Amino acid sequence: MRKIIAAVLTRAPGRLVTRELILSDPGPDEVLVRIAYAGLCHSDLHEIDGTFATTPPIVLGHEAVGFVERVGSAVHDLTAGDLVVTCLSVFCGRCRACVRGMPSICARRTWLASGRPDRLTTLDGRPVRPTAGIGAFAEMAVVHRNALVAIPPEMPLPTASILGCAVTTGIGAVVRRARVEPGSSVVVIGAGGVGLAAIQGARLAGARTVIAVDLVPEKLAAACELGATHALDGRGPDVVAQVREITGGGADHVIEAVGAASAVAQAMAMLTPGGVATVVGMVPSDPPIRLDGNDLFFLEKTLQGSFMGSNQFVRDIPEYVDLHLRGRLRLDRLVSDVVPFEEINKGFESLAAGRGRRIVVEIRPRKEDR
Structure with missing residues (x-):
């Protein structure tokens, strides 16, 4: 387990507040990801302003890019240092929807996204829910393997952060x-x-x-x-x-x-x-x-x-990255602003006012990150 800093919605409607939380180690099918950038989505805003019901305390944020820090014992296709994108349409691969080629409406998605109740807690042990099983408005997140896809390291990080929701949708x-x-x-x-x-x-x-x-x-x-x-x-x-x-x-x-x-x-x-x-x-x-x-x-x-665009994101996102790197998609033009983590509420105020296109928050990139 480790202590992390996260932006937490403690009441709704309300504002995000910075809190120190406890993040568990990854389970067998989970991955520890150090978040670099995360997109601000209207679905997050609707939970903040009370348009859609939510249950605080919760760490919002579901479209993000980051680096693998550690993988669970059953994860064999990712390794430390991989660049990965999160996507909230986590899938089981076995239910009726998944076997019909419709993983975005996986029947077990809610269960998979709920994660373990001890995955994220307050310092005194009370559960904090990571939205969609991700909770990207934090330094690190423990995410189910089937909510992640690896992408090439040459993809610019702010642009990559919106692949898992805005672009796929x-x-x-x-x-x-x-x-x-x-x-x-x-x-x-x-x-x-x-x-x-x-x-x-x-x-x-x-x-x-x-x-x-x-x-x-x-x-x-x-x-x-x-x-x-x-x-x-x-x-x-x-x-x-x-x-x-x-x-x-x-x-x-x-x-x-x-x-x-x-x-x-x-x-x-x-x-x-x-x-x-x-x-x-x-x-x-x-x-x-x-x-x-x-x-x-x-x-x-x-x-x-x-x-979520009826996506098959494990296949779709690498294809979109390839199209962007070859100049056939201008995904960089979707990002209008990058705000620092401490100004995340200002970013949501801009989103609510209809300013900008997609606003991205810089979480905690390393000096060598782009």
């Missing part, structure tokens, strides 16, 4: 769940880190028309730089009509990357008959999503969800 929603075909028209609602990844995924898939919708001019400019053919201000009352005009009657695909019931309804309205809307944002249950039954019955539109 955005690109995966396009290529794995929506299965966008060459020549298609695609709308992406929300041009944050996930949305910008989806835009690049649509470009890679060969979409002819890629329309970005957002409220922030800087994000729309980044979307155009990364492959969007059109950029629309989502506050405009005629944004649906604009999409229909650009696409000649409606888009083949709409990717909803905001997480709002109103955006889901807007996505359905933007579709051509027979089109598909894919929701990747975390939509609160209140207010409920309202749909027009005619869209489903007479117009054969489809509304579907995609958790």
Whole structure:
């Protein structure tokens, strides 16, 4: 066991506070990872601000990059010093979903992600939950082997930190769940880190028309730089009509990357008959999503969800790294700010205000780390 410094959510809604915690040694199927950088995700923010229920005390953070310090006795494919990325869609490899090639919805994920109750505790022995079994807003984390993937050491660390959520979610929603075909028209609602990844995924898939919708001019400019053919201000009352005009009657695909019931309804309205809307944002249950039954019955539109881009991250993430290193993906453009660990709350304030794209926190890199 060892003492570590972590940013802990002690009440919700609330703010993260720095605490000294006890981290256990890794079990047989676990890996001790020294975290270098971690991305700030809206799902973390929603637990901090109380939008989604959580149970404090909890160490948030699920997309991160770090270095293997030690492996458990049953881990034979990782070794100390390996550069690894965390992904919250930990999988068992044996359940019905996993054997069908759908590890992102593994039936045993919740159990695997819960970890051992003594994995992370206060100094007086009270359990502290690491979110998704990771808890990346800390100097070190003990993580199940199936929540990690090794990547090449030449990958820049701040960019690598967002591979396990923003990148897999955005690109995966396009290529794995929506299965966008060459020549298609695609709308992406929300041009944050996930949305910008989806835009690049649509470009890679060969979409002819890629329309970005957002409220922030800087994000729309980044979307155009990364492959969007059109950029629309989502506050405009005629944004649906604009999409229909650009696409000649409606888009083949709409990717909803905001997480709002109103955006889901807007996505359905933007579709051509027979089109598909894919929701990747975390939509609160209140207010409920309202749909027009005619869209489903007479117009054969489809509304579907995609958790974490329906990823197979052990295969997907190395491929995305390769595409980035070869210049076919600009994943570095998804990161707008890198903040020091002691300013993590300021980073979340920027995220809540809609500033920037993906914000990354620098945890504790070594001098030789990049």
